Amino acid sequence: xxxxxxxxxxxxxxxxxxxxxxxxxxxxxxxxxxxxxxxxxxxxxxxxxxxxxxxxxxxxxxxxxxxxxxxxxxxxxxxxxxxxxxxxxxxxxxxxxxxxxxxxxxxxxxxxxxxxxxxxx
Numbered sequence: 321x322x323x324x325x326x327x328x329x330x331x332x333x334x335x336x337x338x339x340x341x342x343x344x345x346x347x348x349x350x351x352x353x354x355x356x357x358x359x360x361x362x363x364x365x366x367x368x369x370x371x372x373x374x375x376x377x378x379x380x381x382x383x384x385x386x387x388x389x390x391x392x393x394x395x396x397x398x399x400x401x402x403x404x405x406x407x408x409x410x411x412x413x414x415x416x417x418x419x420x421x422x423x424x425x426x427x428x429x430x431x432x433x434x435x436x437x438x439x440x441x
Contacts, residue, residue, distance in 0.1 A: 329362030
């Protein structure tokens, strides 16, 4: 019976491609499910054979450790160089999106607090 190896929700394309290539290189038989039309399922990468699952999980753990170290190093380098994304750089690049997001947060906080105001008022 197939086992889920990687849920593809919020997984960048390059990471999914790396996992596919890793499984192919290790000759582990897998298949992929597409995301659902309504966004309920994001899709996933499944290992077909139960006997291959421990090896696939070991390879996945190694890959994630290497990727994590590489991404952390890239982030640290970006912070050192001053090229890391901050709130202010996003605000300058996309002011409308930031303002709309802040307004949406304030609106939702107002909705959450409205019952307390009505009951205590």
